Amino acid sequence: MTASQTTPAAATAPLSGSIDMKEYGHYANSLPIVAARYQDAAVQVDWQVLDTLESAEFPLLWLLDHCACDACRHPQTYERTQFILDLDPAVLETAPAISVEDGHLSLTWADGHLSRFDAGWLYQLRPHQQAWQPCIVPANVAWAEDFAPHRTNFSDYMAGGSARLEWLHALCRDGFAILQNGPHEGGEIDQVAATIGPIRATNFGGRFEVFSKPKPNNAAYTALGLELHTDLTNWKNPPDIQMLYCLANSAQGGESIFADGVAVAEALRAQDPEAFRLLAETAIDCRFADEETDIVTRATVIHLDENDQVIEVRFNNWLRDSLRLPPEQIMPWYRAYLAFWKILRSPRYRLDLRLAAGEMVAFDNRRVMHGRKSFDPQTGHRHLQGCYVDYDMVESALRVTARKGCAAEGEYPHSA
Ligand SMILES: [Zn+2]
Structure with missing residues (x-):
């Protein structure tokens, strides 16, 4: 290894220009780099x-792996075209x-290969900066008692x-938006679907x-209430995401009901940790079958x-198949399931909503439970x-919407 090299401190004027790192995201908004030096196979x-210097250390292999020159990244697709397995090891030893x-x-x-790194891009990727998120997608937030949908x-x-x-931000955060x-x-x-992706x-x-069908193969197609x-x-x-668009809702009844599975599961964890553990560890059979179809899984x-955070709830009493568990697990599982269900029925966790014509709800079906009250198809159209x-x-x-320049203030972790 050769001796380390230090550049003299440059002026601290804001950056003019940026280096093309072949990424679509925002990154070129940092303070300038003032110095860089080699140390132990890293820069x-x-x-x-x-008033302070902030430093970060990048291993040589990481830097070479992230070179964004036209030889290392495809100029049109921006995909990595250089393979570090094929590098001459001598390059990294000098x-x-x-x-x-x-x-x-x-x-x-x-x-002789030249790699250039944008100061802001590099700043975002400081290896010790673990809090940095590579996207603006928010974490799940459990519904509070006074939750009001966006x-x-x-x-x-x-x-x-x-x-x-x-x-879209609210839909990701709350699992629900209108x-x-x-x-x-x-x-x-x-x-609406076309603004997001294929159905x-x-x-x-x-x-x-x-709506109610004459020969339903599913409870949704009846006028019955739905748990x-x-x-x-x-x-x-x-x-994942279900969207329901209301075209008519003049029948008596038929209000929609929702509950946040994260909030309900967390309430169960607080009240009955053993029941929570059983429901998180014990897989059961779920099945849909009709004349043409037979789809089964165990979950x-x-x-x-x-990190033990609730990321999904699967709760569907129609699709729950015969319970196949070892004898000693049967009654404890039922006890846990009924404890969850009882919390779910509590008004504290319920959002009642009468959808009007021209309203659409979108909700995360892996998290938010939905149902409806029964309606009388003789009294109007639903x-x-x-x-x-x-x-x-x-x-x-x-x-992509954020990238088009309308990210809310403070959404980006680094906006110096
Ligand atoms: Zn390169």
């Missing part, structure tokens, strides 16, 4: 942030020549911009109609992530159009 970089130009970092490697006018949402951004004052001619739901089809088709549930718990990968009612879209496409729409 230590200093930024002047107000300190690169380091320089700071216009506040950005340049490295000239032993083989509402946006249909026309404002369709116009795009900050109204759409805030609606569009209102839309037309009610039919098919509007297709326009996710299931054994009930793509777009579905909810709170999540849809298609019998699928290994149940649909837990509560799903936790690696007609909803529904479809599912994938959560990945909702996050994508959120990022």
Whole structure:
């Protein structure tokens, strides 16, 4: 290894220009790099942030792996085209020549390859900066007792911009959001889905109609009340976001009911930790079968992530199949399931909503349970159009909308 090299401190004027790092996201809004030096197979970089120097260390291999030159990243697709497995190891055993130009970092490697790094891009990726999130998608927030869903006018949402951004943000955070004052001619739901992504089809088709049918194969197509549930718990990968657009709701009854599975599961964890643990650890069978279809999976009612946070609830009493558990688990499981259900029935966790024609609810079916009160089809018309879209496409729409320059103040972790 050669001796370390230090550049003299550059002026601390704000950055003019940026280096193209071949990314679509915002990054070029940092303070300039003032110095950089080689140390132990890494480059230590200093930024002047107000009165203090902020430093971060980047291993040489990381830097070379992130070179954004046209040879290392495809100029059109921006995808990585360089493979670090094929690098000449000698390049990493020699300190690169380091320089700071216009506040950005340049490295000239032993083989003559030049890598340039934007100061703001590098600042966002400081390895010790674990709080930094690579996207603006918010974490789940459990509904509080006075939860009031985010509402946006249909026309404002369709116009795009900050109204759409805030609606998508609320949908990711709360698992729930409403569009209102839309037309009610039919098919509007297709326009909303088109702003997000393709409709996710299931054994009930793509777009579905909810009204009472003469020969129903599913409780939704009757006039019966529907207990709170999540849809298609019998699928290994149940649909994510459900959208229901109301075209008519003049029948007596038929109010929609919702409950946040995260809030209910957290209440169970607080009141009855043993029941919570059983529902999070014990998989049960879920099944839908009719003349043409037979879809089965085995899954837990509560799903936790690696930090023990509730990320999904599967609760559907129609799709719960015969209970197959070892004898000693049967009664404890029933006790836990009924404890969850009892909390779910409590008004504290319920959001009652009478959908008006021209209103659309969107909710995260992996988290938020939905249901309805019974209605009397003799007293009027009740007609909803529904479809599912994938959560990945909702996050994508959120990022792309934000990228178009309308991210709310403070959404980006670094906006010096
Ligand atoms: Zn390169």
